[in-house]
Amino acid sequence: MNRAIELNQVWKFYGDYAALRDCTLAVQQGSCCALLGRNGAGKTTLLRILAGLTTFQRGGVTLFGEKPRAEKARRESGFLGHGIGVYEDLSARENLHFFASITGNTNLRALTDSWLERVGLARVATMPVRQYSRGMRQRLALARTFIHSPKILLLDEPFTSLDDRAIAMLSELLTEARQRGATIVLSTHQLREALAIASHVALVENGKLRYTGERTQEMLDDPALLYRLHTELGTPQ
Amino acid sequence: MNLLRQSVAVARKDLAIEIRTKESLNAAGSFAIVILLIFSFAFESFSDEMGEFGGGLLWLVFVFAGALVFNRGFARELPNECLDTLLASPLSAAALVIGKAFANFAMLLAVELVSLLVFGIFYGVDWLSVAGWLGLVFALATWGVSILGAVFGALTVNLRLRELMLPVIIYPLMIPVLIAAIELTNTVLNHRPVSGQMEWIRVLVVSDIVFTVLAWVLADTILVN
Amino acid sequence: MREKLVVALALAAAVLLAFNLYNIFVMLPDEASQGYIYRIIFFHVPAAWVGMLGFFVAMTLSVLYLAGGDLKYDSLAASIVEVAVVFSTVNLVTGSIWARVIWGIWWTWDYRLTSQLVCVLIFSGYLMLRRAIDEPTQRARLSAALTVFGCVNVVIVWKSIEWFRNNHPGPVLSFRTGGKSGMDPAMLHALLWNFLALMIVAAALTLIRTRQESTAREIDSLRRAAHV
Numbered sequence: 087m088n089r090a091i092e093l094n095q096v097w098k099f100y101g102d103y104a105a106l107r108d109c110t111l112a113v114q115q116g117s118c119c120a121l122l123g124r125n126g127a128g129k130t131t132l133l134r135i136l137a138g139l140t141t142f143q144r145g146g147v148t149l150f151g152e153k154p155r156a157e158k159a160r161r162e163s164g165f166l167g168h169g170i171g172v173y174e175d176l177s178a179r180e181n182l183h184f185f186a187s188i189t190g191n192t193n194l195r196a197l198t199d200s201w202l203e204r205v206g207l208a209r210v211a212t213m214p215v216r217q218y219s220r221g222m223r224q225r226l227a228l229a230r231t232f233i234h235s236p237k238i239l240l241l242d243e244p245f246t247s248l249d250d251r252a253i254a255m256l257s258e259l260l261t262e263a264r265q266r267g268a269t270i271v272l273s274t275h276q277l278r279e280a281l282a283i284a285s286h287v288a289l290v291e292n293g294k295l296r297y298t299g300e301r302t303q304e305m306l307d308d309p310a311l312l313y314r315l316h317t318e319l320g321t322p323q
Numbered sequence: 324m325n326l327l328r329q330s331v332a333v334a335r336k337d338l339a340i341e342i343r344t345k346e347s348l349n350a351a352g353s354f355a356i357v358i359l360l361i362f363s364f365a366f367e368s369f370s371d372e373m374g375e376f377g378g379g380l381l382w383l384v385f386v387f388a389g390a391l392v393f394n395r396g397f398a399r400e401l402p403n404e405c406l407d408t409l410l411a412s413p414l415s416a417a418a419l420v421i422g423k424a425f426a427n428f429a430m431l432l433a434v435e436l437v438s439l440l441v442f443g444i445f446y447g448v449d450w451l452s453v454a455g456w457l458g459l460v461f462a463l464a465t466w467g468v469s470i471l472g473a474v475f476g477a478l479t480v481n482l483r484l485r486e487l488m489l490p491v492i493i494y495p496l497m498i499p500v501l502i503a504a505i506e507l508t509n510t511v512l513n514h515r516p517v518s519g520q521m522e523w524i525r526v527l528v529v530s531d532i533v534f535t536v537l538a539w540v541l542a543d544t545i546l547v548n
Numbered sequence: 549m550r551e552k553l554v555v556a557l558a559l560a561a562a563v564l565l566a567f568n569l570y571n572i573f574v575m576l577p578d579e580a581s582q583g584y585i586y587r588i589i590f591f592h593v594p595a596a597w598v599g600m601l602g603f604f605v606a607m608t609l610s611v612l613y614l615a616g617g618d619l620k621y622d623s624l625a626a627s628i629v630e631v632a633v634v635f636s637t638v639n640l641v642t643g644s645i646w647a648r649v650i651w652g653i654w655w656t657w658d659y660r661l662t663s664q665l666v667c668v669l670i671f672s673g674y675l676m677l678r679r680a681i682d683e684p685t686q687r688a689r690l691s692a693a694l695t696v697f698g699c700v701n702v703v704i705v706w707k708s709i710e711w712f713r714n715n716h717p718g719p720v721l722s723f724r725t726g727g728k729s730g731m732d733p734a735m736l737h738a739l740l741w742n743f744l745a746l747m748i749v750a751a752a753l754t755l756i757r758t759r760q761e762s763t764a765r766e767i768d769s770l771r772r773a774a775h776v
Contacts, residue, residue: 099685100683100684100685100768100769100772101619101683101684101685101765101768101769101772102619102684102765102766102768102769103768103769103772103773105772126775134407137407137411138410138411138547139407139410139411139547139548140547140548141547141548143617155543155547157413157415160411160412160413161413163411165407165408165411167404167407167408167411168404169402169403169404169405169407169408170403170404171403171404171405171407171408172403172405172408173336173340173403173405174402174403175340175343175344176336176339176340176343180339184332184336185408185412187332188329188332188333188409188412188413188414189412189413190413214343230408240411471697474697478690478693478694479677481686482677482680482681483680484680488673488676488677488680491673491676492670492673492676492677492694494669495666495669495670495673495701496670496697496698496701498666498701498705499701499704499705499708502705502708502709503708506712522708522711522712523708523712526704526708529704530704533700533704534697537696537697537700541693541696541697544614544689544692544693545689545690545693548685548686548689
């Protein structure tokens with residue numbers, strides 16, 4: 087099977103401080119990897135490196151064989167960070183139109199309309215986002231992320247602060263993405279939701295990858311197992 | 324060309340937001356008009372020689388008003404982490420910076436036009452008859468300051484004290500463009516032939532090209548942490 | 549090791565400066581038309597050379613940092629810029645004093661003075677920028693970008709005003725009064741010796757400053773480690 091994402095001995099420094107140390111990870115195409123770890127462990131940093139938002143000082147990273155800042159890599163990936171990434175003063179339609187256009191789509195009108203319908207914002211499509219409720223903004227953020235049918239999805243704590251409707255929509259979109267063979271990397275400290283959809287897990291602690299491997303039934307039964315086994319809370323590995 | 328297409332998309336988005344909210348245009352425009360009026364009182368006794376001061380006065384107004392425009396440029400990407408979203412998209416960092424420069428350029432030209440109208444009325448200076456040359460000078464010089472405003476707007480976007488740091492950094496860098504713009508504007512407003520000042524045109528063109536190329540080369544370095 | 553080097557440089561500079569000061573103020577005769585005040589050029593001109601050289605070395609180091617990512621280049625560049633700003637300011641002030649005595653004016657838009665002033669302004673901005681950024685890698689990156697823009701800018705300013713002044717002559721601060729055969733050899737030697745002395749002072753100051761930058765980075769990384 088193809089390796090969609092490869093990190094090879096990656097180090098990231100802030101000055102002399104190593105935020106990520108010697109991280110090596112391979113994510114197979116079509117799999118869903120959950121990045122687990124406490125706050126400050128380095129999950130977000132790792133994801134941002136994959137998204138091309140942050141540089142790294144040592145090692146190599148490739149997405150489908152391309153560097154993260156390469157246009158091809160960014161065209162094939164979709165990123166959802168902590169912020170919703172839409173403009174308050176534009177309408178949902180204008181936002182989607184803009185993001186669809188810069189992600190290299192054609193037939194923008196039809197694409198935008200179908201996504202607005204999909205996330206239930208068709209009736210309010212011309213209102214500025216500033217007037218939207220929180221749930222509406224979240225759904226628009228999802229549309230923005232998935233509109234170009236990315237082959238790689240990079241999601242930073244996507245379940246945090248989503249309402250039920252948005253969580254359901256996200257789960258549906260992720261399932262669909264996996265069915266079309268997309269690769270997903272999501273960071274979270276909400277173990278249950280993540281482990282339910284993940285095929286693989288990677289545990290980050292203090293900038294190091296303590297464990298990488300397939301998600302097992304044991305993990306599903308006892309989500310805290312990983313932490314106990316592989317972090318400094320438990321027996322040293 | 325992909326870079327051009329992407330830059331235009333960014334500029335259109337920014338101008339769409341600006342036309343709707345008019346944040347920068349209102350602030351910069353009012354500021355420019357107020358300064359011109361104040362100088363009109365202050366220099367009333369020199370009104371005959373206004374032609375000689377006109378270039379300096381106008382460009383002073385434009386760069387101060389411009390700082391208001393440049394500050395908003397990248398600051399507008401901060402809410403909802405739109406900047407991250409843009410950088411993670413296939414949009415190149417260079418297209419983002421150049422697109423912002425296009426938007427700065429358009430907004431600053433609008434402010435300049437309004438300022439010229441006020442200037443013409445309150446200082447009794449006839450600029451309409453030299454509108455062609457004036458347009459060329461303004462276009463070249465405005466691009467120079469706009470690209471600097473975009474690059475350093477990007478550089479300072481995540482800093483505390485952004486509104487303070489941006490003017491402090493870019494005003495010295497604008498000096499060659501400003502000197503050329505002021506000399507040429509004075510020449511044109513006084514109906515003197517520009518042919519005697521072609522070197523200043525060359526300075527503007529060289530500055531524009533050099534700053535744009537540097538912006539293109541360094542955009543990724545500046546925006547990606 | 550570094551401390552020993554700094555002390556050695558400081559001592560060398562002190563000896564050389566003592567010798568130079570004696571030479572400049574006691575040994576050399578007054579200049580034909582300018583009188584006593586001309587002696588200021590023995591500080592004015594070398595300070596300018598040290599300053600300008602510093603800025604362009606800093607630009608090279610910035611490019612090296614951008615290419616390789618080694619923070620030592622950044623520390624060195626920042627230290628050199630700081631020292632160069634000081635020397636350039638000395639250049640501007642001494643030039644101003646000299647011009648006031650000789651020409652009766654404190655300032656003129658001579659191309660060298662203007663370029664020097666622009667340099668000082670740009671790199672003062674650089675120093676302010678560095679203080680506004682806490683994270684060392686970000687600080688290095690953004691400072692390097694500003695240095696590149698700054699140095700290119702200074703070249704443009706220099707060239708454009710040089711051209712302008714060739715076509716529109718104004719007062720030119722030239723120490724070669726009459727502009728004939730250049731400087732008297734004894735004066736030229738004194739100038740060059742003082743240039744050496746000031747370079748040594750600049751080197752010592754740069755080393756001290758670079759050490760401070762490394763220590764600051766170390767403290768920053770310890771702080772980050774402690775907060776995890």
